[in-house]
Amino acid sequence: MNLNQVLAGFRERGLKLTPQRQQIVMVLLAAGRPLSAREIADLVHRSFPNIGLGTVYRTLEALRGFGLLDEILFPDGGKRFEFHRQHQHHLICLGCGQAVAFPFCPADCLVKVAEQNPDFEVRGHTFAVFGYCRDCRETGGQGE
């Protein structure tokens, strides 16, 4: 997933390529981990001090609309957003929020599911692993 791909997505749909949108996309790409709407707004705020949360949400909705964005529910109940990089899933630290992508996909499960439920039209799936990274384990970040 790169910037141009995403920008092309807007164009294809007749949506406009405003500087704010570009910045939102760049922030998401640069973070390399799931961000909350608020985090995105704060980061974009550096370049666009007047940006409204509405703009962030509208942009996220657009990205989600053309299938480029995943929404992830963290165990703390908060939602985060990130581009899905052609089928990677994530290892997410509950202490520091760092996310590491891993290339394994529960494909065999999907196949079994599809076999046993031929009438079900699969449209998507989610898979995420939560836990604590080494740093957070060492610093006691695993506190419940």
Next chain:
Amino acid sequence: MNLNQVLAGFRERGLKLTPQRQQIVMVLLAAGRPLSAREIADLVHRSFPNIGLGTVYRTLEALRGFGLLDEILFPDGGKRFEFHRQHQHHLICLGCGQAVAFPFCPADCLVKVAEQNPDFEVRGHTFAVFGYCRDCRETGGQGE
């Protein structure tokens, strides 16, 4: 997962077993699919017309606290709650919201993840498949 197991959970922790809590638990067990906080409140409302949403949320938080409850993010952005039945995951219809459990778990992925990230302490994972069931496909429920 059955009623007594859950009720024992409250007892073990010195929490009280009020009729409202029992009803909330029963509603969740009876539904057999993920419910939103609002749905739970509405269902419990039949038995306890005065129940407050606060009570529902507090009970859900307690259940989550002792690890009996999963929180699932639907593609529409809404959260749903349900007991995790000893490691089943779900096939969830985006049209009618019906959920069917399936026994496959992306265990091999978890193993690979653990192998390649020995410093990461895995605490949990989520896996869900979304799509459209036969009824919803036939009735055009798959509209985007």
Next chain:
DNA sequence: CTACATGCAAAGACTTTGCACAGTT
């Protein structure tokens, strides 16, 4: 120039919290 996007603010949805009273143990 036209249509769509932005910023702002209000509205709406969802969730948490404080408090007085009630109910469980």
Next chain:
DNA sequence: AACTGTGCAAAGTCTTTGCATGTAG
């Protein structure tokens, strides 16, 4: 009797929406 839970309502947080203005195409 002690202490926790409940209902209610207010407060907080998160997200969506309306509208006048701005700007990309």
